[in-house]
Amino acid sequence: MTIREATLADSETVTQLAQTTMRAAFGPPYNRAEVVDAYIQSAITQPILKQELTDKRALFFLLIDADGQAIGYAKLRQGRPPRRLRDRPAIELQRLYLLPSTIGKGWGQQLIQHCLDWAQLHGYRAVWLGVWERNERAIAFYKRSGFEPCGYHFFQFGAERQRDYWLYKLL
16 A cells, blocks of 8 residues: 555546545435535536646645555645634645545555644644534544544535534644
């Protein structure tokens, strides 16, 4: 297993991973399939991900298995952190997803640790993220990784207004 920075040449791979993992994490039974598909068409297309991959404030990592297949990805993004973290350099872990068949094998922990190490090496003193309040598996994962609650915000997902918890970890 290796982790490497994604480049523009990886846009198709990142797009396929993002669409597959979005459907797994947010599709039925959590949301109707057509709602998830509409969201994907509005936010997770190859042209959109090409823009994100060239955004100077964003950084993608790919998790590659022993066979050379991409099985997960993470995205760090510089932006305005929650109020509680504005007194220190903080970066957002905007996405961290693995293919469903690979969850529970410790690879997510390796990927998040890679992101935390990168953030600390580049002068950040905190990492924060938003996680859907109904994604109990992800919330438990982040808490095991040392993240603590620091608020919430609302996210429009189709016609539904959903709540994301903000979590943070000091480095």
